[in-house]
Amino acid sequence: DTAIPSLHEAYAGLFRIGAAVSTDTLRREGPFIAGQYNSLTAENQMKFEEIQPEEGRYAFEAADAIVEFAQRGGMAMRGHTLVWHNQTPDWVFRAADGGDASREEVLRRLEDHAHAVMGRYRGRIGAWDVVNEAVEDEGDGYLRPTKWLERIGEDYLERAFRIAHEADPDARLFYNDYNETDPVKRVKIHRLVRSLLEAGAPVHGIGMQGHWNLYGPPIDEIKEAIELYASLGVRLHITELDVSAFRFEDRRTDLLRPTPEMEERLTERYEEIFKLFREYRSAIDSVTFWGAADTRTWLDGFPVRGRLNWPLPFDRKLRPKPAFWRMLEAA
Numbered sequence: 001d002t003a004i005p006s007l008h009e010a011y012a013g014l015f016r017i018g019a020a021v022s023t024d025t026l027r028r029e030g031p032f033i034a035g036q037y038n039s040l041t042a043e044n045q046m047k048f049e050e051i052q053p054e055e056g057r058y059a060f061e062a063a064d065a066i067v068e069f070a071q072r073g074g075m076a077m078r079g080h081t082l083v084w085h086n087q088t089p090d091w092v093f094r095a096a097d098g099g100d101a102s103r104e105e106v107l108r109r110l111e112d113h114a115h116a117v118m119g120r121y122r123g124r125i126g127a128w129d130v131v132n133e134a135v136e137d138e139g140d141g142y143l144r145p146t147k148w149l150e151r152i153g154e155d156y157l158e159r160a161f162r163i164a165h166e167a168d169p170d171a172r173l174f175y176n177d178y179n180e181t182d183p184v185k186r187v188k189i190h191r192l193v194r195s196l197l198e199a200g201a202p203v204h205g206i207g208m209q210g211h212w213n214l215y216g217p218p219i220d221e222i223k224e225a226i227e228l229y230a231s232l233g234v235r236l237h238i239t240e241l242d243v244s245a246f247r248f249e250d251r252r253t254d255l256l257r258p259t260p261e262m263e264e265r266l267t268e269r270y271e272e273i274f275k276l277f278r279e280y281r282s283a284i285d286s287v288t289f290w291g292a293a294d295t296r297t298w299l300d301g302f303p304v305r306g307r308l309n310w311p312l313p314f315d316r317k318l319r320p321k322p323a324f325w326r327m328l329e330a331a
């Protein structure tokens with residue numbers, strides 16, 4: 001809409017403003033998205049199961065359409081994601097005889113996939129989430145016990161980053177995770193990335209997913225996490241920002257729209273969050289929302305099936321919320 005200022009223009013010179021999209025949202029909301037954002041991430045259509053559903057059969061049509069839209073609009077692209085325990089087909093980890101694939105077999109499959117995808121979009125995707133969510137949330141566990149870890153072993157992250165760098169030496173390579181500000185988990189993420197850097201692995205950045213809510217994490221906790229990660233000398237991307245109306249453990253299903261108190265809280269949260277990002281603009285290169293507007297958010301139905309949510313700066317009619325105007329002022 002021409003009457004509304006552009007978020008990405010307001011933040012030009014600070015950091016890119018991005019959104020997770022699909023070919024559906026681009027078809028329905030393309031002009032709005034191109035006006036507000038100058039970086040795109042495929043919400044699902046570049047994940048392993050979408051790109052290579054069966055061994056050797058690649059499906060690039062949807063990803064191609066998103067990359068071409070970004071190219072036409074002069075937008076950056078973030079690749080999401082190569083190594084993750086979700087939305088990855090079982091065949092990757094299975095041998096021909098139905099048993100467990102060997103370390104060598106899984107590494108070769110990862111190499112084939114990375115070279116196929118990163119090679120295809122080389123020069124058009126500037127940053128990749130090479131590994132997503134490898135660190136354990138709970139307790140004193142360190143690496144999440146995934147099939148990647150089981151089949152390849154403890155060096156799977158180092159191998160993944162080296163493979164990605166060979167596939168596209170120009171791409172900036174990120175480790176991406178959620179609950180990334182939690183005082184316990186952030187120390188594990190810091191330890192992991194530091195160990196990769198010490199091993200000489202080409203890790204260029206940390207992706208802080210930013211799946212936050214109206215009540216937390218406290219702005220000081222976010223600040224501490226930004227400082228901890230920036231101290232590693234890597235670049236920071238906020239990769240999946242949204243502000244849920246509900247705490248993760250809140251399973252209420254009675255609301256069809258946010259309460260006035262929730263809307264006021266959202267405005268305050270986005271204002272304090274973007275003021276913090278501005279304060280750390282020397283470390284932050286990109287801030288991506290996990291959705292372009294409330295019309296499409298993964299939080300509709302997660303973690304509570306069938307429940308609506310209103311986590312983004314634009315509502316279900318693509319109208320800017322009060323939070324949008326506060327973010328403009330904070331630029």
Ligand SMILES: Oc1ccccc1CN[C@@H]1C=C[C@@H](O)[C@H](O)[C@H]1O
Pocket residue numbers: 043044132178209211240298
């Ligand atoms: O916040 C979470 C809580 C539990 C599991 C996963 C996550 C976040 N997981 C993200 C969310 C949506 C997916 O589309 C993204 O690819 C994934 O990175």
